[in-house]
Structures are given as structure tokens and as C-alpha cells.
Amino acid sequence: MFRRRRHEGAHRPGSDSGTAQDNEDLxxxxxxxxxxxxxxxxxxxxxxxAGRGASQGSGPWDGAESYPDRERIDFxxxxxxxxxxxxxxxxxxxxMGVCVTILRDDSVLQLMAFAAPKTSGLWDEVRQEFAxxxxxxxxxxxxxxxxxxxxxxxRVVPVGEEHGRGQLEPIRFLGVDGPRWFLRGMIRGPAARxxxxxxxxxxxxxxVVVVRGDHPAPPADLLEIRLPEDMRQALAxxxxxxxxGQGLPNPFERGPEITETR
Numbered sequence: 001m002f003r004r005r006r007h008e009g010a011h012r013p014g015s016d017s018g019t020a021q022d023n024e025d026l027x028x029x030x031x032x033x034x035x036x037x038x039x040x041x042x043x044x045x046x047x048x049x050a051g052r053g054a055s056q057g058s059g060p061w062d063g064a065e066s067y068p069d070r071e072r073i074d075f076x077x078x079x080x081x082x083x084x085x086x087x088x089x090x091x092x093x094x095x096m097g098v099c100v101t102i103l104r105d106d107s108v109l110q111l112m113a114f115a116a117p118k119t120s121g122l123w124d125e126v127r128q129e130f131a132x133x134x135x136x137x138x139x140x141x142x143x144x145x146x147x148x149x150x151x152x153x154x155r156v157v158p159v160g161e162e163h164g165r166g167q168l169e170p171i172r173f174l175g176v177d178g179p180r181w182f183l184r185g186m187i188r189g190p191a192a193r194x195x196x197x198x199x200x201x202x203x204x205x206x207x208v209v210v211v212r213g214d215h216p217a218p219p220a221d222l223l224e225i226r227l228p229e230d231m232r233q234a235l236a237x238x239x240x241x242x243x244x245g246q247g248l249p250n251p252f253e254r255g256p257e258i259t260e261t262r
Contacts, residue, residue, distance in 0.1 A: 013114045013126045013184050013220055060176050060183050063211035072209065075100055077113045077223035079209035083200070090227060097225030102204060107189030109201040113210050113225075114182045115217035121177025122220060126184065127152050130173055139168055147202050148176050172198070174205060181212040181223065 061067035063079065072079040073088060078100055080088060087103040102109040116122050127143065127150065134141045134154045141154035155168035170192040174185035185205050191197035212223065 013122055013182060059206040059208065061209045062178050063209050067209050074228055076226035077211050078111060078225060079211065081204055081207045083204055090225065098222060100225060104200060107187065107191035107197060109205065110186040111208060112184045113223040115219055115221045115223060116177060116180055116182040117219045118180055122182040123175035123177050126175060148174055178210055181210045183208065183210050
């Protein structure tokens with residue numbers, strides 16, 4: 001899905017787009033009646049490493065090194081596995097792609113990649129920023145071990161609700177520091193609290209390839225996300241049909257959308 005609208009704060013790895021009011025159409029209204037206040041329930045059967053980056057023989061993978069050969073959708077800085085049963089959307093702000101969103105049933109996994117320093121990662125700092133933003137927005141959070149190392153499990157005020165009303169919505173924040181890049185993942189919806197629903201997203205996240213490139217970039221700069229050629233062509237065709245005979249498009253109206261379904 002290609003969305004042409006401004007998205008404040010999306011260009012920072014520590015910006016919690018999940019708590020912004022202008023994200024209601026991105027995440028939708030998940031089934032809050034099926035959620036309790038317990039948040040994420042750890043899976044006792046899943047292996048829990050103490051913490052790692054992306055260079056220990058398993059993904060997420062670095063595009064400059066070897067990685068498993070399988071079908072992936074090329075978004076420039078991100079090569080996303082084309083798994084069955086998912087929908088892939090692209091969020092665009094300020095004229096550029098800022099994140100790739102994977103939808104499966106009523107849950108989503110948001111992917112964003114950033115440039116990182118050569119000698120240190122970003123995830124430790126980003127977790128602190130996330131935790132502060134969640135608290136300021138009326139929610140709470142705690143760190144926990146997960147399949148990719150330390151995660152941040154948060155509960156946030158659902159979009160459209162006021163502080164202190166209703167149940168808080170659980171969200172899982174994942175982070176992996178690679179060679180000169182940082183990959184951020186956010187799981188939202190029922191999969192944020194149910195390990196069985198989260199596992200397909202975890203497998204996909206582990207199979208993402210980050211293409212950092214050789215160009216210089218300041219730490220925490222968003223790596224460019226580009227639409228594949230077929231999606232760009234479909235967008236151009238759709239836009240031409242919708243604007244034929246209408247003159248210039250209204251910049252305040254929502255732009256055309258494209259979803260890649262697998």
C-alpha cells in the first residue's frame with residue numbers, strides 16, 4: 001500500500017509512530033475485547049538468547065554478506081520475504097518511503113531500517129527513547145528477553161481514546177544492530193501478546209535482508225525505501241485513472257493505495 005501523506009516523527013528510530021493520532025488508518029481498530037491487561041505472554045518453549053546483533057549465523061541478514069536464497073520483495077534498503085498469507089504495505093512521508101508494514105490477519109509488523117555508527121549500535125538508546133515516549137503518552141513498558149535479544153514490551157493508549165479510559169493496547173518493539181545499520185520492528189495487534197500469533201512475524205523479521213550500501217549517512221538516518229517497479233507502475237496507472245479530467249489533485253486528500261498480497 002502506497003500512502004502519500006505526511007507522517008510526523010517517522011524519520012527517527014525512537015519515534016513511536018504507534019502512539020500518534022494520525023496513524024489510525026495505518027493500524028486500524030484491533031479487537032480490544034479479546035485483549036486483557038496481562039500484555040505479552042512469554043513462550044516458555046521458545047529459546048531466549050541473552051542478546052545479540054545480526055552477525056551470529058542467523059538473520060536479520062546483512063545485504064553485503066551471504067544469506068538464504070528465497071523470494072523477497074525488493075524495497076531498496078529492505079528485502080522482505082514473500083511469505084504466503086501476508087499483505088505488504090509501504091508508508092510514505094515527505095515524498096519518501098519510511099517503513100514497510102506486514103499485515104497478517106488482525107496483526108501487523110512494521111519494519112524500519114536506519115544507518116548506525118561503525119563501532120556501536122542504536123538499540124540501547126532507542127529502547128530508552130521508546131520507553132520515555134510510551135510513558136509520556138500515558139502507557140507503560142518494560143524490557144524483556146526475546147528471540148532477538150532485549151525487547152521492549154509496552155502498553156499504550158489505543159488510537160482515538162483518552163488517557164485513563166479503557167484498556168491499554170500491547171505492543172512489542174524489536175531491535176537488531178547490524179554492521180552500520182539498525183533494524184527496528186514493531187508488532188501490534190493480537191500477535192503482540194500471543195506467542196503463537198507472533199511466531200510468523202518473528203520468522204519473517206529474522207529473514208529480512210538489510211541493504212546498507214556504501215554511501216555515507218549520519219547515524220539514525222532512515223535508509224531509503226523504494227517501491228518495486230510493478231508497484232510504481234500500478235500506482236502511476238491508478239493515479240492517472242483517478243485524476244483524469246479532475247485537474248490538479250487535492251494535496252489534503254489521501255493518495256492512491258497499493259497492496260501486495262501473498
